[in-house]
Amino acid sequence: MITVGIIGSGNVAIHLVKAFLKADTVTITGVYARNCSALRGLVEANLVFTDANDLPRADVYLIAVSDDAIDEVSALLPPNARVVAHTSGSRPINSINVNHNRGCFYPLQTFSKSDVVDFSEVPVCIEAEHPGDLEILGQLAHTISRSVSIVNLEQRRALHLAAVFVCNFTNYLYGVGFEICDKAKLSPELLKPLINKTAGKIKNMTPYEAQTGPALRNDRTTIEAHLQMLQGSSREIYQLLTQSIQHERHKL
């Protein structure tokens, strides 16, 4: 049995708590949060602490707070854990207070409060100041996920950057597509099979092999007609991404 303490009450903290509560081989010894209303109904009241000093001993403390708060929050934590790891995709482990054995436990996923997350598929990227601590972080990660990787800071930052493109920016493009449908009095539901297919295609082919569309075909008539239907930032995005696809194409 591994024991874990969670620090935070934001989306990542909540989803980690939910995942660990479901895992058989891990026990949450406590959750520390200044604002604990988000934890109500999720964990028993006697496991929620608003004073860091009350946080019970655990194998691992996981700090799931905003990047800028890691330093300050970690300084408040009692020396009651073998490893203290943050969950940030971009911060070095030495942003954690020097009094702790430091590490990282970065789940590569997008977390929205109301969403259900199946952690078993979520890659967990771990790093530790002391190589011996990788084992306990790996064990903890394996209690919730089948995908655990040892990833250094530079690689983790690359993953975080890649995630912005394939998740945050992609989701924004979904929004543009939905808006175009709304304006044409069409249900955005019509786009969902295409969105699923586009995500599913790259299971068996690379994005370069999967690329289709007017930009790739250099279909100037369609590209010009599309540009005339757009304005503002959507038009700029269309132009830039069309140029980028065509530039890649010329590279091939």
Place this chain on the structure above:
Amino acid sequence: MITVGIIGSGNVAIHLVKAFLKADTVTITGVYARNCSALRGLVEANLVFTDANDLPRADVYLIAVSDDAIDEVSALLPPNARVVAHTSGSRPINSINVNHNRGCFYPLQTFSKSDVVDFSEVPVCIEAEHPGDLEILGQLAHTISRSVSIVNLEQRRALHLAAVFVCNFTNYLYGVGFEICDKAKLSPELLKPLINKTAGKIKNMTPYEAQTGPALRNDRTTIEAHLQMLQGSSREIYQLLTQSIQHERHKL
């Protein structure tokens, strides 16, 4: 039983042929293609015609050729079908030769040659010059898909434009993410659960509700760090999409 003739041998034509071959209530009477090598092994040789005049009678002829060829190809077709429909997302039905009863049968999907397409989920958007012909086009569409919509030209063009954003551009962003992983000696496999989740999230929430990331949080430290890791068109895309997300955010 509905009968259909297919014109073309590109990705859309091939996937339509495959779908109709699987459907119980439709018969392919012939496939006309100038280059019929792509059809080998797919349909029996006696159903493939390289002279349009030999194409047997059918309820519907579906023209699945490049947009610019619709006019020319449709002029070659014998008057052997009740309706002649093209499969283009952007061309008006009167790009089909005036000698025919004209229509459109637009499957909203991305078609790559080597990919398997489950047509049952693909929205088929139909339009007809004569309202009475909508029925036969609808019946034909229902033989392969559960999602059939009557969509006018303006709406169809909007769908086609939206598809460029949610499919072609999204796929390009997947490529950028994969490249960032490759450079960092990481397997792009790590991104696939996130890509699936991002597509899956919008089943139950709007893209605006699903939006996460440094741009939305206005996390300047991370945005600046990311920009320093990028160059060329990826950097421009990062800047433009970050600005666009923040602009939307200020609208909310």
